[in-house]
Amino acid sequence: MKxxxxxxxxxxxDKSYERFVRVGTQDEALELLAREDTLVLxxxxxxxxxxxxxxxxxxxxxxxxxxxxxxxxxxxxxxGSLISLFPSVWLQTGCHCHFILRRNRVYVVxxxxxxxxxxxxxxxxxxx
Numbered sequence: 001m002k003x004x005x006x007x008x009x010x011x012x013x014d015k016s017y018e019r020f021v022r023v024g025t026q027d028e029a030l031e032l033l034a035r036e037d038t039l040v041l042x043x044x045x046x047x048x049x050x051x052x053x054x055x056x057x058x059x060x061x062x063x064x065x066x067x068x069x070x071x072x073x074x075x076x077x078x079x080g081s082l083i084s085l086f087p088s089v090w091l092q093t094g095c096h097c098h099f100i101l102r103r104n105r106v107y108v109v110x111x112x113x114x115x116x117x118x119x120x121x122x123x124x125x126x127x128x
Contacts, residue, residue, distance in 0.1 A: 011107070013105035013106055013107055014055055014099075014106050014107060014108045015055050015105070015106040016105045016106070017038060017039050017104040017105075018081075018104070019038075019081040019104070020038065020039035020040065020041055020078075020081065020083045020104065021038055021039070021040050021041070022041045022043050023040055023041070023042055023043070024042070024043065024044055025042065026042055026049070026051070026063075028042075029042050029051040030061065033051060033052075033053065033061050037053050038052075039051075039052050039083055039101075039104065040052065041076075041078075041083065046067075047066040047067070047076050047078075048065075048066055048067045049063050049064060049065055049066055049067065050063075050064040050066060050074075050076070050083070050085065051063050052064075052101075054091070054095065054097055055097060055099050055106045055108050056095040056097040056108075058095055060094075062089070062091075064085060064089060074086060074087070074089070075087075079103070081104075082103040082104050083101070083103075083104055084101060084102045084103055085101040085102075088100045088109060089101070090110075096110075097110075098110040
């Protein structure tokens, strides 16, 4: 008999979005996030970054780099109105929130836990 493994995806998402919005500039993304809580993809011919409110609940805006030409970047998958990031996002400062974004659903993996040493191959700077 096959052993069942626990998966974060077997539970209800901590937060979910109906869709994402595509904009052309960082300023447009920030203006949109000031009015509504959504996923904002900054796309200027190709995806540059994803902006969203941190799922920790503190309401600060995160910017996740998607552009490999300016540094280490996350991989993005867009399927219709759904967006996924690979790998997970783990903030190295501030709230240290660790989360997974799959198909517009956010699964918080950990809160207020310091990431393991050497984990920051791909890290997001906390805005504070």
